[in-house]
Amino acid sequence: MNIKYEFITGEVQEVIVPDELIKVVMEIERQVYISNRKESRRHNSIEIMEEHGFYFKAKDMLVTEVVEEKLINESLYKALGKLSFDKRKLIYLVFFQRKTIASIAKDRGVSETAIRKSLKRIYRDIKRILIYF
Structure with missing residues (x-):
């Protein structure tokens, strides 16, 4: 098989390549x-995940900061679990559904x-509650 190379200068050269090599x-x-x-099926692009609302921590964040944040979140989650249903519902409306105080009232x-x-x-x-955690 003949393969033609065209260079930027406009020069054209033709090279003969054996069929076996082309198959390989x-x-x-x-x-x-x-x-x-x-690989692309198994892994998700960080940019695509961020477009879908995922949040990633800064790479320069210290391990101690990550651990501290997880502990705070766990403690807060446990504290919310100790509240009554009505109190949890009010917290849910304000912080998770972003309802205004006026609309809740x-x-x-x-x-x-x-x-x-x-x-x-x-x-x-x-x-x-958090004092005791």
Whole structure:
């Protein structure tokens, strides 16, 4: 088989390559393609994951900071578990559903002040619970 090379200068050269060598090169390229495809199926791109809302910590974050953050999260999770259902629901509405105090008050038929006072009591309760962890 003849392969033509065209250089940037415009010069063209033709090289004769045996068919056996072409078959070997094509097989190698096919194996590389298959291998790359397997790898891309098994792994997720960080950029794609970030587009879907995943958050990754900074690479320069110290291990101690990561451990401390996990401990704080675990303690907070346990503290929330010790609250009553109504208190947990209010926390859920405010922090996870991002509802405003005004909309929660309207839904419950109470004043905004009552919701704010409830939240202050909840925060106080959480602080008390966290002291014992």
